[in-house]
Amino acid sequence: MRGKLIVFSGPSGVGKGTIREAMEFNNFKFSISLTTRDIRPGETDGIHYHYVTREFFQSRIDEGKMLEHAEFVGNSYGTDLEFVNRELENGKNVFLEIECQGALQVLEKVEDVISIFIVPPSIDELESRLRGRGTEDEETLQKRLAKAREELDLQDHYKYVVVNDQVDRAAKEIDGILSQEIKA
Numbered sequence: 307m308r309g310k311l312i313v314f315s316g317p318s319g320v321g322k323g324t325i326r327e328a329m330e331f332n333n334f335k336f337s338i339s340l341t342t343r344d345i346r347p348g349e350t351d352g353i354h355y356h357y358v359t360r361e362f363f364q365s366r367i368d369e370g371k372m373l374e375h376a377e378f379v380g381n382s383y384g385t386d387l388e389f390v391n392r393e394l395e396n397g398k399n400v401f402l403e404i405e406c407q408g409a410l411q412v413l414e415k416v417e418d419v420i421s422i423f424i425v426p427p428s429i430d431e432l433e434s435r436l437r438g439r440g441t442e443d444e445e446t447l448q449k450r451l452a453k454a455r456e457e458l459d460l461q462d463h464y465k466y467v468v469v470n471d472q473v474d475r476a477a478k479e480i481d482g483i484l485s486q487e488i489k490a
C-alpha cells in the first residue's frame with residue numbers, strides 16, 4: 307500500500323521542530339529539504355537540510371525535481387520529489403516540515419494529504435519565541451513576523467489546525483491525529 311504524505315506547516319518560529327521532537331508517533335520518513343540559506347550553529351548538513359548553492363537549487367527546479375519550493379526571507383527551500391515518491395511507493399509515510407507557500411503547492415498537487423497547521427496562541431507569543439531563539443537580527447525577525455501574519459490567514463486550507471499553547475499537549479494532539487489517520 308502506498309504511504310501517506312504528511313504536511314506539517316505553520317509560521318516560522320511557531321515551534322514546528324520542537325513539537326516534532328516531542329511527538330511519539332514516528333512511523334514516517336522525514337524529508338530533508340534543500341536550502342540555500344547558511345548553516346546555523348548546531349545544524350548538520352544532510353540531517354537538518356541539504357545546504358546547496360542557488361545555482362544547484364535552480365537546476366533542480368529546471369529539471370522538475372522539486373515537489374514544491376518557496377522563497378522564504380531571502381532564501382530558497384524545497385522538497386526533493388524523487389525522495390518523496392520513492393518512499394511513498396515503498397509504503398512509507400513521508401513527513402514534510404515546510405512553510406506555507408510550499409505547503410499550498412503540495413495540497414494542490416497531491417491528493418489525500420494529511421495536512422496539519424500549527425498556530426501560535428497569539429502573535430505576541432510568536433514574537434517572544436522568535437526573540438528567545440535569538441537566531442535572527444532585528445530586520446530578519448520583523449520580516450519573519452510580517453510573514454507569519456500573512457500565513458495565519460491560510461489555515462483554512464489545512465485539514466487540522468493545532469494550537470501550540472504547550473509543546474507536550476500539541477505533540478500529543480498530533481500523535482492522536484496521525485495514529486488515527488495512518489491506521490485508517
Ligand code: 5GP
Nearest residue numbers: 318339375376378383384385403404405408
Ligand atoms: P528555517 O530557516 O527557520 O530553518 O526555515 C524557514 C522556514 O522554511 C520554516 O518555516 C521551515 O519549516 C521552512 N522549510 C523548511 N524546509 C522547507 C521546504 O522544503 N519547503 C518549504 N516550502 N519550506 C521549508
